[in-house]
Amino acid sequence: MTALTWGMLRQLTETPAGPGDEGAVRDLIARWIQPHVQALRIDALGNLIAEKKGVVAAPMHIAVAAHMDEVALFITEIDEEGFLHMASSGGVNARTLLGKSVQVGSDRLPGVIGWLPPHHAKNSDEFTKTPDVNDLVVDIGADDAKAAKAKVKPGQRMIFDTPLRLLGPLQSLNDDDPLPAQGRISGKAFDDRMGCATLMSLLLDDALPVDITAVFTVQEEIGLRGALAAGLGLQPDVVIALEGTVCDDLPGSRHEKRFPTTRLGDGPALTQRDGMVVVHPPLLQHFLRVAAAYHIPTQFKRPNIGGTDAAGFARWLGMPTGIISTPCRYIHGPAAVAELSDFHAGVALLRASLPELASALASHSHP
Amino acid sequence: MQDILQKLCEAFGPSGREAILAAQVAEIMRPWCDDVSIDALWNVIGVKQGAAPEPRPRLMLMAHMDEISMMVTAIEGPFLRFRQRFYDPRLLVGQTVLVYGREPIIGVVGDRPPHLMDAAERQHMPRIDDLVIDTGLDAETLATWVQVGDSVLVQRPMLQLLGQRVAGKAFDNRLSLTAVLSTLEALQSVQHPGDVIVVASVGEEMNLLGAQTATFGLRPDLAVVLDVTFGKQPGSPTTGTFKLGSGPVIGVGPNLHPCITDKLLDLCDSLEIPHEQELLPANSGTDAWMVQVTAGGVPTGLVGMAIRNMHSPVEVADLRDLRRTVRLLTAFATAADQAFVDDLAYRLPDFAEVTA
Numbered sequence: 001m002t003a004l005t006w007g008m009l010r011q012l013t014e015t016p017a018g019p020g021d022e023g024a025v026r027d028l029i030a031r032w033i034q035p036h037v038q039a040l041r042i043d044a045l046g047n048l049i050a051e052k053k054g055v056v057a058a059p060m061h062i063a064v065a066a067h068m069d070e071v072a073l074f075i076t077e078i079d080e081e082g083f084l085h086m087a088s089s090g091g092v093n094a095r096t097l098l099g100k101s102v103q104v105g106s107d108r109l110p111g112v113i114g115w116l117p118p119h120h121a122k123n124s125d126e127f128t129k130t131p132d133v134n135d136l137v138v139d140i141g142a143d144d145a146k147a148a149k150a151k152v153k154p155g156q157r158m159i160f161d162t163p164l165r166l167l168g169p170l171q172s173l174n175d176d177d178p179l180p181a182q183g184r185i186s187g188k189a190f191d192d193r194m195g196c197a198t199l200m201s202l203l204l205d206d207a208l209p210v211d212i213t214a215v216f217t218v219q220e221e222i223g224l225r226g227a228l229a230a231g232l233g234l235q236p237d238v239v240i241a242l243e244g245t246v247c248d249d250l251p252g253s254r255h256e257k258r259f260p261t262t263r264l265g266d267g268p269a270l271t272q273r274d275g276m277v278v279v280h281p282p283l284l285q286h287f288l289r290v291a292a293a294y295h296i297p298t299q300f301k302r303p304n305i306g307g308t309d310a311a312g313f314a315r316w317l318g319m320p321t322g323i324i325s326t327p328c329r330y331i332h333g334p335a336a337v338a339e340l341s342d343f344h345a346g347v348a349l350l351r352a353s354l355p356e357l358a359s360a361l362a363s364h365s366h367p
Numbered sequence: 368m369q370d371i372l373q374k375l376c377e378a379f380g381p382s383g384r385e386a387i388l389a390a391q392v393a394e395i396m397r398p399w400c401d402d403v404s405i406d407a408l409w410n411v412i413g414v415k416q417g418a419a420p421e422p423r424p425r426l427m428l429m430a431h432m433d434e435i436s437m438m439v440t441a442i443e444g445p446f447l448r449f450r451q452r453f454y455d456p457r458l459l460v461g462q463t464v465l466v467y468g469r470e471p472i473i474g475v476v477g478d479r480p481p482h483l484m485d486a487a488e489r490q491h492m493p494r495i496d497d498l499v500i501d502t503g504l505d506a507e508t509l510a511t512w513v514q515v516g517d518s519v520l521v522q523r524p525m526l527q528l529l530g531q532r533v534a535g536k537a538f539d540n541r542l543s544l545t546a547v548l549s550t551l552e553a554l555q556s557v558q559h560p561g562d563v564i565v566v567a568s569v570g571e572e573m574n575l576l577g578a579q580t581a582t583f584g585l586r587p588d589l590a591v592v593l594d595v596t597f598g599k600q601p602g603s604p605t606t607g608t609f610k611l612g613s614g615p616v617i618g619v620g621p622n623l624h625p626c627i628t629d630k631l632l633d634l635c636d637s638l639e640i641p642h643e644q645e646l647l648p649a650n651s652g653t654d655a656w657m658v659q660v661t662a663g664g665v666p667t668g669l670v671g672m673a674i675r676n677m678h679s680p681v682e683v684a685d686l687r688d689l690r691r692t693v694r695l696l697t698a699f700a701t702a703a704d705q706a707f708v709d710d711l712a713y714r715l716p717d718f719a720e721v722t723a
Contacts, residue, residue, distance in 0.1 A: 096461030141528025167503025184503025
């Protein structure tokens with residue numbers, strides 16, 4: 001089980017951290033984990049690196065990574081009327097932008113993404129085409145450019161402002177409450193704060209079986225930049241990347257069949273191969289053995305799509321990698337949905353995999 | 368004033384289902400009225416008596432209180448299908464919503480992960496039939512909470528933006544309703560000759576039903592209808608749109624009685640209230656269209672306030688417009704005496720003069 005509280009997950013997901021602007025989330029994580037780790041540092045790119053002693057020393061250098069950044073909108077211009085123009089920083093789903101509210105800059109100023117009333121539409125085509133991000137503006141209530149420029153500047157990030165919630169009938173949890181064992185949660189930035197939460201759960205565990213190096217990376221969403229730097233900087237023997245990953249298990253339109261990639265509620269997703277790495281087969285076998293032994297449900301992620309920090313880490317030195325993910329519906333939009341039992345099972349699987357990890361890899365080394 | 372707006376815009380009041388909202392509105396009106404009633408369709412009617420001896424002129428101030436909404440059309444396992452009316456479906460993708468079942472239930476209208484879309488799919492918005500509400504409940508539990516026909520609204524607390532600007536849902540037309548209620552409050556300390564009858568009408572977004580029935584029942588001597596109009600924003604037409612903060616927008620055209628329009632404009636001038644005119648060659652698209660022809664005809668005026676992103680969950684308004692509108696309405700109620708009402712009547716020419 002995780003020592004994470006509802007309030008920690010709430011703050012972790014609600015805090016804005018666009019690519020290259022991860023400071024607020026980094027500070028939050030650093031404060032929480034500092035009493036539980038032996039060393040804590042930030043590298044040249046902004047990756048937060050924590051050395052955590054386990055009950056026994058690991059015979060190999062195990063790095064576990066999760067990225068702190070989330071997809072963001074990036075202010076490119078403030079126009080004469082005080083509207084903020086934007087570009088996408090990371091793969092924001094443009095279909096989800098209309099009619100949403102965002103937090104602007106480090107002051108987390110409220111703003112809204114409006115759109116012309118349908119009354120002004122000139123033809124019905126307009127209702128079917130996805131608006132171009134470059135045509136959208138954020139309205140922060142400024143009377144004119146001067147009022148806007150007094151509060152924001154180009155280069156600042158704009159991030160969805162969705163609060164963390166339990167789905168279903170309205171109920172409120174206190175920040176001190178433990179994370180419920182199951183239930184659907186909704187919020188922003190589950191890609192990859194679910195990974196950060198998984199990694200934090202290991203760090204807050206003072207009976208962690210073996211030593212690990214935890215890496216909370218930056219700039220994953222614009223090309224695995226933090227992992228690329230940390231891979232060579234740390235030179236671990238093995239890397240496990242933790243993700244909040246794609247899930248497409250909706251009924252969709254009524255006549256369409258699709259492969260869901262992952263399914264909510266079927267347990268953490270194990271990657272066999274994505275668009276960038278083949279997971280080290282002995283490591284995958286090890287995860288599956290441990291899952292069976294501890295009766296932890298798992299599922300395979302649909303192969304050949306996407307890429308994670310695992311590829312960034314392995315880029316220079318080619319170390320074995322593994323990927324464990326929490327399935328999340330609607331990622332890269334304002335409100336994702338995840339199942340807490342998948343998250344907890346992911347933490348359990350990762351923790352239970354650590355003691356025999358080195359021997360599992362060693363026994364498969366070449367003769 | 369802002370408190371009232373916040374309370375009203377965050378409330379639940381789809382067209383045809385205004386009962387809960389009606390009770391909330393009546394509660395706000397009560398301390399400022401001599402009589403408050405809710406009629407059979409849930410129009411809320413508050414009467415504040417005037418100072419002149421009876422028979423006094425009876426001025427109706429009307430703002431509709433219903434809002435656009437969605438409705439559950441099918442329950443599919445853990446998901447809900449839904450339909451909308453007047454809601455641009457593009458705005459619904461990615462929204463957090465409240466499903467008003469046995470109790471309100473939080474749900475998400477999600478979209479496919481962009482990672483899995485091809486270029487053609489990315490460039491097209493999902494159709495309403497492609498969308499579902501994800502309630503997070505299993506099929507069996509969901510069926511005990513929700514049934515087909517239940518209303519769905521976007522979950523959206525009001526946001527305070529910079530300066531005097533606010534954003535939220537249902538500013539169409541709770542912004543106007545706030546102006547009307549705040550006028551009642553202002554009239555507590557001002558003498559007005561005629562009775563002021565305030566109506567929070569139902570069903571405007573459907574078919575102006577509340578405007579029709581309330582006016583028929585009340586038969587006022589004159590009326591001013593309040594509704595929102597289009598704010599200027601990037602890409603908006605150059606005419607018929609108004610800068611936020613430019614003050615109340617006075618409707619001009621055949622839907623409106625010229626003497627009431629002139630009076631509203633004169634009051635703006637004499638009180639130095641910044642204002643605009645909206646030129647309406649025919650249908651104003653508001654309750655005024657119905658009020659004008661109901662119960663033998665009612666001389667009607669129209670006052671609007673501009674909002675951006677109309678019919679979205681993030682309508683943006685300027686509180687300066689709201690305060691100025693309250694000043695204008697208060698002044699109008701003070702000025703609407705019997706002489707003014709008498710002048711509204713159209714007169715036959717003096718035949719003696721014509722023939723001579």
